[in-house]
Amino acid sequence: QVQLQQWGAGLLKPSETLSLTCDVYGGSFSGYYWTWIRKPPGKGLEWIGEITYTGSTKYNPSLKSRVTISADTSKKQFSLRLTSVTAADTAVYYCARDLSYWGQGTLVTVSS
Amino acid sequence: QTVVTQEPSLTVSPGGTVTLTCASSSGAVTSGNWFQQKPGQAPRALIYSSTNKHSWTPARFSGSLLGGKPALTLSGAEPEDEAEYYCLLYYNDELRVFGGGTNLTVL
Numbered sequence: 074q075v076q077l078q079q080w081g082a083g084l085l086k087p088s089e090t091l092s093l094t095c096d097v098y099g100g101s102f103s104g105y106y107w108t109w110i111r112k113p114p115g116k117g118l119e120w121i122g123e124i125t126y127t128g129s130t131k132y133n134p135s136l137k138s139r140v141t142i143s144a145d146t147s148k149k150q151f152s153l154r155l156t157s158v159t160a161a162d163t164a165v166y167y168c169a170r171d172l173s174y175w176g177q178g179t180l181v182t183v184s185s
Numbered sequence: 186q187t188v189v190t191q192e193p194s195l196t197v198s199p200g201g202t203v204t205l206t207c208a209s210s211s212g213a214v215t216s217g218n219w220f221q222q223k224p225g226q227a228p229r230a231l232i233y234s235s236t237n238k239h240s241w242t243p244a245r246f247s248g249s250l251l252g253g254k255p256a257l258t259l260s261g262a263e264p265e266d267e268a269e270y271y272c273l274l275y276y277n278d279e280l281r282v283f284g285g286g287t288n289l290t291v292l
Contacts, residue, residue, distance in 0.1 A: 117269075117271060117283055118220070118222075118271050118273075118286070119283060120273065120281040120283055131279055131280070135186075167227055167228070171233075172218055173230045173239060174230075175228055175229070175230075176227065178227050
């Protein structure tokens with residue numbers, strides 16, 4: 074049974090850095106790709122980016138200059154870092170494995 | 186900028202059939218996935234690689250390509266299928282773009 078448990082700060086001020094981590098329980102870390110997605114309030118889903126088990130990354134071009142996705146295979150976890158946040162980054166953030174198994178979501182609010 | 190368009194809203198009668206589509210503003214789409222999301226819940230994957238079901242996907246859901254566009258068909262709608270449905274398109278293995286979502290009402 075694959076489970077993804079995500080955690081990180083839920084309230085940020087403008088210009089701060091968003092940092093979220095997703096722990097993977099059950100199953101292997103290798104052989105899959107690991108994705109971050111977000112859903113702003115009242116809007117649809119947005120693909121942020123992904124990392125493969127080999128460390129190769131792909132990012133949404135609209136966020137690429139501010140986003141870093143990394144992974145620690147020994148801890149079976151991967152992380153999202155988004156710099157210089159604004160109110161537009163307020164959203165529920167999700168982690169996922171192969172877009173098949175999803176974390177529970179973390180509400181991140183950016184407010185002064 | 187690549188835009189993926191879905192029907193904003195659709196209504197289906199209980200037991201009825203409805204098809205949701207996913208249109209791309211640009212070419213080079215290689216595959217598509219479908220997700221169901223209910224309020225307050227994480228999205229649930231239904232279809233991957235346009236036509237493949239997950240082990241947990243109810244048999245009444247099916248994925249296809251209609252005129253080259255990924256489509257999701259629900260046959261025999263049930264009240265619990267009322268939800269937001271999102272498609273995700275893959276572009277040349279570099280970019281993934283979600284559609285704006287379809288709000289499906291079972292009424």
